[in-house]
Amino acid sequence: MRMSKLFVQTLREFPNDAEAISHKLLVRAGYIKKLTSGIYSYLPLMQRVISKVSQIIREEMNAAGAQELLMPFVQPSEVWEKSGRWEVYGKELARFNDRHGNKMCLAPTHEEVITSVVSGTFTSYKQLPINLYQIQTKFRDEIRPRFGLLRGREFIMKDAYSFHTSQESLDEEYENMARAYKRIFERCGLETKMVQSDSGAIGGSVSHEFMVLTSTQTGENDVFYCENCDYSANSNHAISILNINETDGAKYGYSEKKLVDTPNVKTIEDLAKFLKIDSNCILKSVFYIADSKPVLVMIRGDKDVEETKLLNALNALEIRPATNDEAIEYLGCEVGYLSYLNVDANKVKIIFDKSAQGMKNFVIGANEPHKHYVGCNFDKTPEFVDVSLVKEGELCPNCKKPLKVTRGIEVGNIFQLGTKYSKPMGATYTDENGVEKPFIMGCYGIGVTRTASAAIERYHDDFGIVWPKEIAPYHVDIVPVNADDSEQMDVALKIYNELLNVGVEVVLDDRADRAGVKFKDSELIGFPYRITVGKTVKEGLVEFKERKTGEVEKLSPEDVIEKCKKILLS
């Protein structure tokens, strides 16, 4: 490809509406163009990256025994009503009516359709297990799309679905997919960590996410992991062991239950300071509204509620912190002094977080403005549920060593669905005894466009993108320093044609611009290798520069061709 013909426009400045570095670089280097919020055109450079990632996925999925198919992007409400998700999916599911008034939607995922595809087609246990996948555009009408392709509303996803006759068979395929995923991301140049996760709206029991660990702030999730054993989990799934010996208020002289005045002391921080006590001796009350019903969470003062865990514990669909007015309405007291004491458990659901277990002589709100109790103890031991966010340094649930935290981008996930879809949808096979049974299912996703973005988040520098060569849009950028110099141009053309012939993906920057412009663009776009044909051509030499390391070698045109072949075609 000649640079003068390539459909690309690099920008001198970063776009104003981008925050994440991958988003900034994709726009500035001419890979994507926004059409509207969360929806982008993939320009030729981007399309090549997408093809590379997709091809790697295809090869590995096929090698793992899966078969590619392609399902409809526009779907009727019927299948969604059958699975029960038409009601619960929420506004992320983009719905519309067709001209006949039939309810339709744009596919955010394909569990329903794949289930109906397999149902009635593969009806014998002899035909199972089977794993089917597709690479396709999805649409999720996210409340807040952001970070460019890291979270678009429209994005490209590889989604696979497996069907089994037994849990053992599913377990086997789950492991098989986990191995395939590891290889896929490795081939994309990405190191990933497989972490336990919450299964969210897709449902099911066992699930793991594949995270690209990033040091940048734009990592989407916190990942907790143990350096001693191999425990790792997403923040909405991580559990930890807390040291409960230190949570006795008696240590601070509060060993008897007493009502104390705490004027205008509303926050845990202020309360700890006011009473000269550690915040882990305070039993904090956090008030939520879950599916329009009030829920009071009692949690240790130094801990925070993990709302996904709470959502799951309540089996609720939607949750939000209550307002001060709602606190007064349901509990008769303003926020800051709330407590479960004297609260009618029939009217307000009360949840005790595990962190409260073992607390003694604690401080708690009095459910009366500007007053707290000190020296409280549980009358009878309540049931404790884990709804708190793990913090770095808390102990690993397996080996009790301190946990570490890092930011990560979720690029893939695997779920064991069980019969969550097959049962309600009546998708069954006939077993060896002639009995009809629902399929046992698994599903496996990879965000293709997100993977490409994650690679940029992981590999970039002050000058631009530093693509791993496996997913770079082109391998080599040939820069004749002066396009008017026929000697330079001749040598550049010779190398270009030679590399083209042997199948190296190469760009010739034949533009009339000065060298600086071409160098800047080359680095911004992120070609893994650059061949500079400049004044050393008189000595029969050209320069070969590696983007990642910045290392430069002076080679003859013949040697540089051999070098490219060796690095890029093996």
Add this chain to the structure above:
RNA sequence: CGGGACGUAGCGCAGCUUGGUAGCGCACCUCGCUUGGGACGAGGGGGUCGCAGGUUCAAAUCCUGUCGUCCCGACCA
């Protein structure tokens, strides 16, 4: 959906307080010059100032409404 900010040329921005012929840089086009790190000179094209009302002799500017975009939270590949 809650909190915050912003909509002026393809991109980045000024002008708005105090109403009076819409500007700058980059990019684009032409010519010249230049050619190892985003050169320089001359000339040129491109904007119903997000949209709709209102106030006014006159609105990018003031008022009201509305739509959109971005950031923080919850959701997710």
